[in-house]
Amino acid sequence: MDGSTQATDPGPLKAGGNVRWVICALLFFATTINYIDRQVIGILKPTLQTELGWSEIDYGMIVFWFQAAYAIGLLACGPLIDRVGSKLGYAAAITLWSFAALAHALMRSPNGFSSARFALGLGEAANFPAAIKSVAEWFPKKERALAAGILNAGANVGAIATPIVVPVIALNYGWRAAFVVTGLLGFIWLAAWLAFYRAPEHHKRVSAQELAYIRADQGNDAGTAPIPWRKLFRYRGTWAFLAAKFLTDPVWYLFLFWLPDFFAKRHGLDLKTFGPPLIAVYLLADVGSIGGGWLSSALIKRGYSVNAGRKLALLASAVLVLPIVFASTVSSLTAAVVIIGVAAAAHQGWSSNLYTMVSDTFPKSSVASVMGIGGAAGAVGGMIMARYVGEVLESVGTYVPVFLWAGSAYLVALLIVHLLLPRLDNTVPLPSAAGRGTSTAA
Structure with a gap:
């Protein structure tokens, strides 16, 4: 793939159908369920601490083991999904994590x-590698950021639904019922996924025109052999x-697992308030997910290079995180909600x-593997965060140091990205791989 604007623009081709957006809707709902199952324990943390006598360090370790399994799962699932494909990989993952979600109802210590969180982390790890691989298969480059933003918005919808549904269930039927009801959702999605998902070229509802639209700017990406995992x-x-x-995934885990606390x-x-x-x-997070994807896609459509469009959107996001350093010092609940929401x-x-x-920057055949590696790194960061937050709350009793750290993470991460990848659309291999890289690999 070259770095020209033309390389990311299918030109006068019309979409000729919307099957790809039905696939995107399925990915959105899978991510919604993923985050409902993930966040239930955060919503119930005050209740479980009171009823079961957990310390802050106990809860930190429960989160730690989820993150550890998530890291392991991401390293394993990327190459597996690249090998077996999105359909079977996603189906296996949601089956595992739904059974693990149900298992929480049986636990007390x-x-x-x-243990239940460890199993949940192994299964949930496959969600984003499978979803982003599906996006790469089903969307032209100029629509991928928007599609990724929509499916990523499922995380926020899940995070919105959980504090609405879980307290009602827990207050009326007990905390165990909350794990059972939410754990069953994945099996409903599984039936729809197995019935509808096919690769674009094998899907009976995809017209020749829509298939041409999807493939128009993918160059020689289609059919490219996966890059061996170690060589990535x-x-x-x-x-x-x-x-x-x-650097940045731990901030989101902070929101999911500690914001109710x-x-x-x-x-x-x-729990009631x-x-x-x-x-x-x-x-607000939902708006940001879709808006961030829309921003870079809009910039690219207006003539910006892929490199400029993506990095300007990343910079805007990094700047908007900075005010979070004040979240734990403001006395107004409304101000805290606005700062954290932004x-x-x-x-x-x-x-x-x-x-x-x-x-x-990578061919579709290697997307899930790279997603797995990056996601595992984020989970390791989350493991460190879990221990750190637990220790800080146990010893200091305030979130001030945690939010100070969170505010700086994104600008540091963007600087590293830019130093390593001055041009996203013409990436350069590390010196040890000199002469081996192609225009489709970073």
């Missing part, structure tokens, strides 16, 4: 919950994505473009 580490694109995920400790909210603030935060929106806009960066 921190060790039991750690020879490319700058892998290291750029890895570093960015390591932050509102409880700082503003006196509980912290729903609206959480909903407001994730509604930061969450910026993170999701950042993620939409970061995911798309992988499909910009």
Whole structure:
């Protein structure tokens, strides 16, 4: 693929159909379920701490083991999904994580919950590698960031739905019922996925015109053999994505697993009252997810290079996160919600473009593997964050140091990305791979 604007513009071709957006809707709902199952424990943290007697360090370790499994799962699932394909890979993953979600209802001890979270992390790890691989298969480059933003918005919808649904279930039927009801959602999605998903060239509902539109700007990407997993580490694109995920994913995990606790400790909210603030935060995050993807896609359509479009969107997101350093010092709940909500929106806009960066710089056959490597790095960062936050809360009792760290992560990550990849659309291999890189590899 070359770096010209023309390379990312199918020209006068018309879409000729919308099957690709039905696929995007399925990816959106899978991500929604993924985040519902992931976030239930954060919503129930104050209840479980009171009923089961957990310390802050106990909860930190439960989150730690989820992150550890997530990292392991990402390293394993990327090459597996590239080998077996999105359809079977996604189906296996959601089956595993849905059974693990149900298993939480059987646990009482921190060790039991750690085991259930470990299994959940293994299954949930496959969501984004499979989803971004599906986007690379189903969308032309100029639509990929928007499609990634829409599916990524499923994370925010899941995060919005959880504080609405889980307290109602828990208050009326107990916390165990909350894990059972949410755990069953994945099996409903699984039936729809197996019934509808096919590769574009094998899908009966895809017209020849839509298939041509999807393939128009993919050059010689189609049919490219996967880059061997170990050799992916020879490319700058892998290291750029890895570093960015390591630095910024922990901020999102902070929101998912500790935000209800932050509102409880700082503003006196509980299971009955912290729903609206959480909903407001994730509604803003939804806007950021789609808006961030739209921004870079709009810039590219207006003539900006892929490199400029993606990095301008990343820069805008990084700047919008900065005010989070004040989130734990303001006394107003409304101000805290706005500051955190804007930061969450910026993170999701950042993620939409970061995911798309992988499909910009690697062939479709290697996208899931690179996503897995970067996601594993983010999970390792989340493991460090889990231990750090648990220790800080146990010893200091305030979120101030945590938010100070979160505010700086994105600008540092963007600097690293730019140093490693001065041009996303003409990436350069690391010196050890000199002469081996192609225009489709970073």
